Amino acid sequence: MGTFDDQKMDVPCQKCGHKMPQTIATLKRNPLLTCSHCGKQTQVKADDLKRELDKVDRALDDLKRRFR
Numbered sequence: 001m002g003t004f005d006d007q008k009m010d011v012p013c014q015k016c017g018h019k020m021p022q023t024i025a026t027l028k029r030n031p032l033l034t035c036s037h038c039g040k041q042t043q044v045k046a047d048d049l050k051r052e053l054d055k056v057d058r059a060l061d062d063l064k065r066r067f068r
């Protein structure tokens with residue numbers, strides 16, 4: 001399913017908390033982000049990615065129900 005690839009999620013830096021907005025597609029390809037603030041690398045866990053996708057999924061369900 002490529003439906004969520006354009007969705008963005010904020011990935012917080014593990015060290016300083018600086019938020020790095022990334023699209024799902026980017027995170028699937030390259031889950032290792034380098035903070036532009038402190039240079040620390042943050043690995044996005046598959047679990048976190050999945051949780052974010054579930055959230056989007058539920059939001060879309062809500063939306064669909066509302067317009068039915």
Ligand SMILES: [Zn+2]
Nearest residue numbers: 013016035038
């Ligand atoms: Zn940082």
